[in-house]
Amino acid sequence: MAIDDLRKLVKRAGKTGDFIIQHVDRCVGCGNCVKICPVGAWQLYQKKAVIAKDYREKCVECGSCWLSCDADAIEFRYPDGGTGVVWEYG
Ligand code: SF4
Ligand code: SF4
Structure with missing residues (x-):
């Protein structure tokens, strides 16, 4: 998909504030979060993962990045x- x-x-709904x-x-820099995030909210930059500044608008709250780290x-x-x-x- x-x-x-x-x-x-x-x-x-509403303003979430920071939740990650x-x-x-x-x-x-293993890249697990980058590979697993279904909405591409993570990127590797200089061997460190960085979450998108607008992740609150992208994230579907699956928790996979947290579980994979x-x-x-x-x-x-x-x-x-x-x-x-x-x-x-669904
Ligand atoms: S919780 Fe899921 S959708 Fe949100 S940033 Fe982590 S892996 Fe991506
Ligand atoms: S934040 Fe965790 S899962 Fe993501 S690249 Fe760094 S160590 Fe790996």
Whole structure:
């Protein structure tokens, strides 16, 4: 499924604030988060992962980046109640 098609499956509510925090000092540049993120929110830059500045508008809150990071360099929590993505289908 293309990224744009995936994004069409959700609507977004409210302002989430930051719900993903990256600890750059712990990142070992393995690229797991880059490979697994279904919406391409992560990139490798100079052997460190960087999350997109607009990740709040891209992220579908799957938590895969957090689960895939063996270096414990990513913190993920669901946005506060009433904010974030709402799956419309599926
Ligand atoms: S999965 Fe973790 S260690 Fe690997 S590139 Fe991403 S943030 Fe860095
Ligand atoms: S939670 Fe899922 S969609 Fe959001 S940045 Fe992580 S891997 Fe990508």
